Amino acid sequence: MTVEAAAIPLAGPDAPPGAxxxxxxxxxxxxxxxxxxxxxxxxxxxxxRFRTQGGWPPDGLADPKIVKPMIATAILVLSSAPLALAxxxxxxxxxxxxxxxxxxxxxLGVAFLIFQYLLVQAxxxxxxxxxxxxxxxxxxxxxxxxxxxxxxxxxxxxxxVRTLRFDRTAVLTVRVTTLYWHFVNxxxxxIFLTLYLAPRG
Amino acid sequence: MVANIxxxxxxxxxxxxxxTAIATVDHKKIGVRYLxxxxxxxxxxxxxxxxxxxxLATPNERLLSPEAYDQLFSMHGITMIFLFVTPMLSGFGxxxxxxxxxxxxxxxxxxxxxxxxxxxxxxxxxxxxxxLGRAPDAGWxxxxxxxxxxxxxxxxxxxxxxxxxxxxxxxxxxxxxxxIFRMRAPGMSLNxxxxxxxxxxxxxxxxxxxxxxLSADCLLLExxxxxxxxxxxxxxxxxxxxxQHLFWIFGHPDVYIIFxxxxxxxxxxxxxxxxxxxxAYNLVALATMAxxxxxxxxxxxxMFAVGLPQVTMTFFAAASMAIAIPSGIQIFAxxxxxxxxxxxxxxxxxxxxxxxxxxxxxxxxxVMFAVxxxxxxxxxxxxxxxxxxxxxFGGAVFPILAGIHYWLPKISGRMFSERVGVASFWLVFxxxxxxxxxxxxxxxxxxxxRVYTYPDHMGxxxxxxxxxxxxxxxxxxxxxxxxxxxxxxxxGAAAGDDPWNANTLEWSTTSPxxxxxxxxxxxVRSADPNxxxxxxxxxxxxxxxxxxxxxxGHETVATSEVDAELEHVLRMPGDSPWPLLLAIALTVFFVxxxxxxxxxxxxxxxxxxxxxxGWHFPWxxxxxxxA
Numbered sequence: 001m002t003v004e005a006a007a008i009p010l011a012g013p014d015a016p017p018g019a020x021x022x023x024x025x026x027x028x029x030x031x032x033x034x035x036x037x038x039x040x041x042x043x044x045x046x047x048x049r050f051r052t053q054g055g056w057p058p059d060g061l062a063d064p065k066i067v068k069p070m071i072a073t074a075i076l077v078l079s080s081a082p083l084a085l086a087x088x089x090x091x092x093x094x095x096x097x098x099x100x101x102x103x104x105x106x107x108l109g110v111a112f113l114i115f116q117y118l119l120v121q122a123x124x125x126x127x128x129x130x131x132x133x134x135x136x137x138x139x140x141x142x143x144x145x146x147x148x149x150x151x152x153x154x155x156x157x158x159x160x161v162r163t164l165r166f167d168r169t170a171v172l173t174v175r176v177t178t179l180y181w182h183f184v185n186x187x188x189x190x191i192f193l194t195l196y197l198a199p200r201g
Numbered sequence: 202m203v204a205n206i207x208x209x210x211x212x213x214x215x216x217x218x219x220x221t222a223i224a225t226v227d228h229k230k231i232g233v234r235y236l237x238x239x240x241x242x243x244x245x246x247x248x249x250x251x252x253x254x255x256x257l258a259t260p261n262e263r264l265l266s267p268e269a270y271d272q273l274f275s276m277h278g279i280t281m282i283f284l285f286v287t288p289m290l291s292g293f294g295x296x297x298x299x300x301x302x303x304x305x306x307x308x309x310x311x312x313x314x315x316x317x318x319x320x321x322x323x324x325x326x327x328x329x330x331x332x333l334g335r336a337p338d339a340g341w342x343x344x345x346x347x348x349x350x351x352x353x354x355x356x357x358x359x360x361x362x363x364x365x366x367x368x369x370x371x372x373x374x375x376x377x378x379x380x381i382f383r384m385r386a387p388g389m390s391l392n393x394x395x396x397x398x399x400x401x402x403x404x405x406x407x408x409x410x411x412x413x414x415l416s417a418d419c420l421l422l423e424x425x426x427x428x429x430x431x432x433x434x435x436x437x438x439x440x441x442x443x444x445q446h447l448f449w450i451f452g453h454p455d456v457y458i459i460f461x462x463x464x465x466x467x468x469x470x471x472x473x474x475x476x477x478x479x480x481a482y483n484l485v486a487l488a489t490m491a492x493x494x495x496x497x498x499x500x501x502x503x504m505f506a507v508g509l510p511q512v513t514m515t516f517f518a519a520a521s522m523a524i525a526i527p528s529g530i531q532i533f534a535x536x537x538x539x540x541x542x543x544x545x546x547x548x549x550x551x552x553x554x555x556x557x558x559x560x561x562x563x564x565x566x567x568v569m570f571a572v573x574x575x576x577x578x579x580x581x582x583x584x585x586x587x588x589x590x591x592x593x594f595g596g597a598v599f600p601i602l603a604g605i606h607y608w609l610p611k612i613s614g615r616m617f618s619e620r621v622g623v624a625s626f627w628l629v630f631x632x633x634x635x636x637x638x639x640x641x642x643x644x645x646x647x648x649x650x651r652v653y654t655y656p657d658h659m660g661x662x663x664x665x666x667x668x669x670x671x672x673x674x675x676x677x678x679x680x681x682x683x684x685x686x687x688x689x690x691x692x693g694a695a696a697g698d699d700p701w702n703a704n705t706l707e708w709s710t711t712s713p714x715x716x717x718x719x720x721x722x723x724x725v726r727s728a729d730p731n732x733x734x735x736x737x738x739x740x741x742x743x744x745x746x747x748x749x750x751x752x753x754g755h756e757t758v759a760t761s762e763v764d765a766e767l768e769h770v771l772r773m774p775g776d777s778p779w780p781l782l783l784a785i786a787l788t789v790f791f792v793x794x795x796x797x798x799x800x801x802x803x804x805x806x807x808x809x810x811x812x813x814x815g816w817h818f819p820w821x822x823x824x825x826x827x828a
């Protein structure tokens with residue numbers, strides 16, 4: 001058996017459905033460690049909640065309003081669709097479709113960030129992070145997640161530029177960006193459930 | 202064949218010295234850098250310990266002020282745990298994993314270089330605090346409220362420094378996992394991976410899931426300290442125990458992050474110096490993974506004295522005792538291998554025997570702690586100090602010293618002096634036991650840990666003096682080892698490819714190995730490939746036929762995750778300055794944070810983005826355009 005005959009293409013019509021380059025594995029592990037970070041911070045939220053005597057949110061603060069954050073989360077979750085499209089398109093060697101998908105994702109991601117910024121500005125009028133543990137963990141979770149969305153937007157922008165020279169690395173860049181993007185959106189849902197829905201339970 | 206080797210030499214040749222110094226991605230160079238840098242930190246932490254022992258040699262000593270003592274014992278622990286043991290074992294892993302699995306590099310060579318630079322930068326960051334006289338002073342586990350309430354920048358060096366260092370550790374761990382799963386020589390299925398690589402794999406998985414807990418903890422601490430958030434103070438709805446939970450969710454797996462690679466070193470050396478295959482290879486590999494996994498279920502046993510519910514404590518006590526099962530499997534497998542073989546008592550093996558003796562004593566006092574009433578009796582006393590030095594010095598430093606002597610001939614190509622090596626072992630072994638055994642007794646007599654001095658009439662004087670004398674003997678032993686190593690790299694006898702008749706692939710190539718590691722990628726058919734003479738002769742014939750030579754660039758093979766079937770040829774990246782530049786950019790960011798200079802921090806963020814762009818820009822891409 002010669003080596004050349006054993007070489008598997010990682011993209012294009014001849015690529016096997018499960019072809020996973022090293023970079024794909026690297027991203028999966030990065031997501032594993034990041035997911036642990038968020039899981040611990042969500043656990044911290046509930047730890048603080050159940051160690052607090054009295055109401056939650058404390059000091060008679062009203063439950064957080066649910067509709068606008070739900071719309072923001074929905075916008076972000078929706079943005080997974082164009083990214084999935086982009087990931088599929090690079091696999092089929094159609095860079096222009098991939099660019100379209102990436103651009104769509106970036107647009108929705110930025111829309112989410114602006115929306116989230118306005119929401120945070122509004123809620124800062126009601127309670128601030130320095131007030132108590134509730135405010136601290138609330139803004140820590142929102143802020144850390146928003147930072148991840150920013151990184152996702154930067155990654156997707158880079159992937160978009162990178163498809164202008166459409167080689168294997170470009171294919172991989174789009175694939176791992178999509179993976180990261182989906183992860184950040186799953187976190188968005190978890191954070192929405194934790195911060196907005198759980199206090200009503 | 203000669204033409205192929207010339208092409209390999211040309212493709213893998215290093216540019217000038219300066220370029221290599223800042224841009225190399227050679228895993229062997231990076232591995233040696235890790236080993237040397239971590240050793241320097243070991244010496245620094247050792248000197249700190251000598252200062253502590255001098256202060257404690259006699260009662261009412263006035264050598265160190267209480268403040269200086271606090272900083273020194275904190276830095277001693279932080280350095281040993283974070284800046285010595287883990288990076289030291291990363292150094293062994295970096296140097297050895299690609300060689301042991303028959304690859305030419307790590308899966309992500311530039312990430313590897315980046316990991317080293319971040320380790321160096323964060324180490325210097327943390328140590329700059331000592332130069333400023335503002336070192337962390339709340340111990341290596343830095344409990345709140347002591348650490349959250351104190352003013353001054355001391356604790357911020359801890360919180361920010363460990364987040365910084367965590368980037369390096371995590372990057373390294375991800376690299377090891379992908380390398381071991383994807384880059385093994387054809388034929389090296391999961392049940393043929395060298396046990397050292399199994400240990401690195403288990404450690405790396407532990408790191409991926411444990412470091413986030415430390416980073417989260419430090420993030421919450423720094424948010425509290427620098428931006429007025431509240432997580433740890435009762436008055437504002439926080440809870441000081443939150444720090445302890447998050448810390449030990451990291452901290453106990455970290456014990457195995459430290460211990461498992463050391464175990465891997467032991468499992469590498471025991472079969473070679475017994476000259477027989479490892480007994481129960483499969484069980485030992487499984488036990489390695491099981492230990493890493495169970496390590497996540499035992500953290501509360503560090504907190505038996507803080508007043509948790511009885512059920513919680515019982516659960517964690519049971520889980521802690523369960524660790525004895527995989528540990529026992531490993532110990533008995535080593536002993537069976539030694540008894541069933543023909544042991545050769547050379548320096549590396551002496552350190553292994555020292556490890557088994559010391560570690561078993563440390564393990565026995567460890568089992569005692571799983572008994573909750575006993576734990577509550579001796580917690581925060583010198584008994585604990587004695588225990589964890591038996592476990593950590595015994596469980597990590599002895600194997601590291603064994604590993605240094607074992608692999609030094611491969612790394613430098615020269616042998617150390619065996620007579621000096623044996624002498625250094627006895628100095629270290631006697632010095633260690635003389636330092637730490639008396640601490641069991643002073644602990645049982647009630648001496649609390651972390652006191653900077655003690656009154657005359659407590660009955661601790663002789664024990665403390667013995668410990669200090671032992672510390673001096675131990676330091677002399679380490680000094681002799683350093684001299685022996687330095688001497689050997691210049692004047693030692695040539696080692697040859699395989700001075701120990703060893704079983705793993707790193708010994709099938711030259712000492713030191715060429716830049717491309719192997720002239721042809723080896724093909725493997727057992728867990729002891731270097732003892733399969735015919736397979737290695739077949740490698741030579743394949744080299745002559747030009748198979749798997751892959752001399753067209755920085756090439757190596759990718760194989761399937763489980764069975765290691767050949768999948769494709771990988772074109773690996775070459776030297777790059779970007780890992781260093783990215784590490785510098787990150788340093789700027791952290792310097793901005795510690796000095797509360799927002800401008801500097803934002804400049805750091807911008808520099809990070811630019812450096813990442815430069816890193817990923819296809820400057821000289823020869824990849825084919827697909828569409």
